[in-house]
Amino acid sequence: MQELIQQLKDKAGINDEQAVKAIEAVKDFVKSKLPPMIADNVDKWFEGMAGSPKQNAADDFLD
Template identity: 50%
Template sequence: MQELIQQLQEKAGLTAEQAAQSIDVIKEYVKGKLPPFIAGTVDNWFAGVAGKTEAKGEGFMDKAGDFLDDVKDTAEDWADAAKNKVTDFFNKEKDHQ
């Protein structure tokens, strides 16, 4: 997380406090855009990113991209499963008529 704070300070001219507040705003924004069952993991993810990025040498944006790709894949899987269930339901209804 410190890496992101530092980048916000350098690239956007923010103070450390402003950068930290910006991250909190981004975190809350992301949580608001996700379904409740996924939004709860955002705090944990943001908290865990700092240690993981430093240990692996990966940047925050790389980890953020990976996280969002995982969320997108999961959402697509759920949407496909829901579509299949609805289709099966209506096909069974037609068969009973």
């Protein structure tokens, strides 16, 4: 997840908090467009991106 946050920060010129909010918005949008049975997999996919335990507060949205 840190890699995605870093890319958002670099490419969009935003801070950690803004990057996390952007990821949350994308995740929620994708989930809203999918049937409920599939939408649950989006959360699992994002959890899998986190890999190791949280490295900083930017990963809090996964909880």
